[in-house]
Amino acid sequence: MSQERKIGCSIAALDYYLPENILVNDALGVQFPDWDIAKAEKKIGIKQRHIAAKDETALDLGEKAARKVLKRIDGDVDFILFCTETPDYAIPPNATLLQSRLGLSTSIGAYDFNLGCSGFVFGLAQAKGLICSGIARRVLLVTAETYSKVINPLDKGNRIIFGDAAAACILEKSNESGIGEFVFGTDGSQGMTLAIPNSGMRSTWDPEAALIKDRNGNGRTENDLYMDGPGIFNFTLDRVPELYAQTLARNDLDIESLDLVLFHQANRFMLNHLRMKMQIPADKFVVDMEGTGNTVSSSIPIALKNICNNTDCTLSILLAGFGVGLSWAGTVVTINSCGVL
Numbered sequence: 001m002s003q004e005r006k007i008g009c010s011i012a013a014l015d016y017y018l019p020e021n022i023l024v025n026d027a028l029g030v031q032f033p034d035w036d037i038a039k040a041e042k043k044i045g046i047k048q049r050h051i052a053a054k055d056e057t058a059l060d061l062g063e064k065a066a067r068k069v070l071k072r073i074d075g076d077v078d079f080i081l082f083c084t085e086t087p088d089y090a091i092p093p094n095a096t097l098l099q100s101r102l103g104l105s106t107s108i109g110a111y112d113f114n115l116g117c118s119g120f121v122f123g124l125a126q127a128k129g130l131i132c133s134g135i136a137r138r139v140l141l142v143t144a145e146t147y148s149k150v151i152n153p154l155d156k157g158n159r160i161i162f163g164d165a166a167a168a169c170i171l172e173k174s175n176e177s178g179i180g181e182f183v184f185g186t187d188g189s190q191g192m193t194l195a196i197p198n199s200g201m202r203s204t205w206d207p208e209a210a211l212i213k214d215r216n217g218n219g220r221t222e223n224d225l226y227m228d229g230p231g232i233f234n235f236t237l238d239r240v241p242e243l244y245a246q247t248l249a250r251n252d253l254d255i256e257s258l259d260l261v262l263f264h265q266a267n268r269f270m271l272n273h274l275r276m277k278m279q280i281p282a283d284k285f286v287v288d289m290e291g292t293g294n295t296v297s298s299s300i301p302i303a304l305k306n307i308c309n310n311t312d313c314t315l316s317i318l319l320a321g322f323g324v325g326l327s328w329a330g331t332v333v334t335i336n337s338c339g340v341l
Contacts, residue, residue: 007131007132007134007173008132008173008174008175008176008177008178008179009127009128009131009132009171009172009173009174009177009178009179010171010172010174010176010177010178010179010334010336011169011170011171011178011179011333011335012072012073012138012170012171012172013069013070013072013073013169013170014069014167014168014169014170014301014304014305014308015065015068015069015072015167015168015305016065016068016165016166016167016168016298016301016302016305017061017064017065017068017165017166017167017168018050018163018164018165018292019050019051019052019053019056019061019164019165020050020053021050021051021052021053022048022049022050022051023048023049023050023051023159023163024047024048025037025040025041025046025047025048025160028156028159028160031156032156032217034217035156035217037160040160041160043267043268043269044160044161044267044268044269045267045268045269045271045287045289045290046160046161046163046267046268046289046290046292046293046294047290047291048163048290048291048292048293049162049163049164049292049293049295050163050164050165050292050293051148051163051164052146052148052149052164056146057086057088057146058084058086058087058088058094058144058145058146058166059087059088059094059097059098059101059144061144061146061164061165061166062082062084062094062098062142062143062144062166062168063098063101063102064166065142065144065166065167065168066098066102066140066142066168067102068168069140069168069169069170070102070140070170072170073138073170073172075138076104076105076108076138077104077108077138077139077140077170078105078107078108078109078136078137078138078139079108079109079110079127079130079135079136079138079139079140080095080098080099080104080108080109080110080111080139080140080142081095081110081111081113081123081126081127081139081140081141081142082094082095082098082110082111082112082113082142082144083112083113083114083115083119083120083122083123083141083142083143083144083297084112084114084143084144084145084297085114085115085116085145085296085297085324086144086145086146086147086149086150087112087114093110093111093112094112094142094144095110095111095112095142096110096111098110098142109130109135109136113126115297115324115325115327116145116194116296116297116323116324116325116327117264117266117294117296117297117299117321117322117323117324118264118297118321118322118323118324118325118327118328118329119143119296119297119321120141120143120167120169120297120298120299120300120301120319120321121182121300121319121320121321121329121330121331122184122321122327122329123141123143123169123297124141124169124171124179124182124319124331124333125182125184125329125331126141127139127141127169127171127179128171128177128179131171131172131173132173137172137173138170138171138172138173139170139171139172140168140169140170141168141169141170141171142166142167142168142169143166143167143168143296143297143298143301144165144166144167144297144298145164145165145166145295145296145297145298146164147162147163147164147225147296148162148163148164150196150199150224150225151220151224151225152218152219152220152221152224152225154211154218154219154220155218155219155220155224155225156217156218157214157216157218157227157229158218158225158227160293161266161267161293161294162225162293162294162295162296163292163293163294163295164295165292165295165298165302166298167297167298167301167302167305169301177334178333178334178335178336179331179333180250180251180331180332180333180334181250181251181331181332182247182250182329182330182331183243183246183247183250183329183330183331184327184328184329185239185243185327185328185329186325186326186327186328187235187239187325187326187327188325188326190231190235190326191325191326192226193227193228193231193232193235193326194225194226194227194228194232194323194324194326195225195226195324196223196224196225196226197222197223197226198221198222198223199223203222205223206221206222206223209221209222209223210222232323233270233273235322235326236266236270236274236322237273237274237277239322239326239328240263240274240278240320240322240328241274241277241278243320243322243328243329243330244261244278244280244318244320244330246330247318247320247330247331247332248318250330251331251332253316253318253332255280255281255284257316258284258316258317258318258332259284259313259315259316259317260284260285260286260307260315260316260317260318261280261284261285261286261317261318261320262286262300262303262304262307262317262318262319262320263286263300263319263320263321263322264299264300264320264321264322264323265286265287265288265289265292265294265295265299265300265302265303266294266299266323267289267294268287268289271285271287272287286303286307288302288303288306289303296323296324297321300319300321304317304319304333304335307335308335314334314335314336315334315335316332316333316334317332317333317334317335318330318331318332319331319332319333
């Protein structure tokens, strides 16, 4: 009696969209003349970032990325997953609005999930679960973020790091799985390390919120994005090496078995510390944020697409996302015929 073949899940198409507006470091240097912008650029490894227009939202960016990938497949999708922390509305979710904009069937599922820099990997897990359980045949996973809209104009520390972007990925049933096993982590006790304090029902937006200045001269209010940089840095050094080791073990791999290691593209300083701590060979370690900045949940798929654009080989790539929540997630993807994604 033949053994039943296990249902697999693979990436069928992948692309991204960047807003037209570009903020270069020289412009930040003009606004903050006492800031050594060249030193900051060298440290974080970011020269420019794309910024959404005033009337351009995460849904708009996500739609443009989604249209790019939908052109590459035959047929339709039957589920939409939309990852964003800057949705167009509290109600309704972006995913349902995207279904209408794209003219997709009303006989599909669609929902948002609120997660940051680990969001793409969490999204892959959700899509794989939907497909391998038989609930969906083809899933559209969208990540889109407009952090520029929640960063105070006086917060040079965050403005030099974050950029706006969207990525879209089509996952579908396949005979061989291109998405490996997952490792997850969550530590809500540190959740306010990266947060927008006045942004929900517990603490709403305050028109009279006072300006807060830190020791580096960054200004913000409680209505704006707050990031405890040292706290986040320590979190990554503590959690990511373990995540990396667990993801390798979960997939019965070692570094020699991998072609590349792709972490969330936070900033070059952080990534270099992680790589050296884990002794990952430099030629297997991806650093790709110079022209986009930290695009939150879209940083991994953007870098993954750029890898695909430059090879036609089959690649085994370890992905690791970490950030808001605090949360972390890892998996291994196998990309076939990368040049056509």
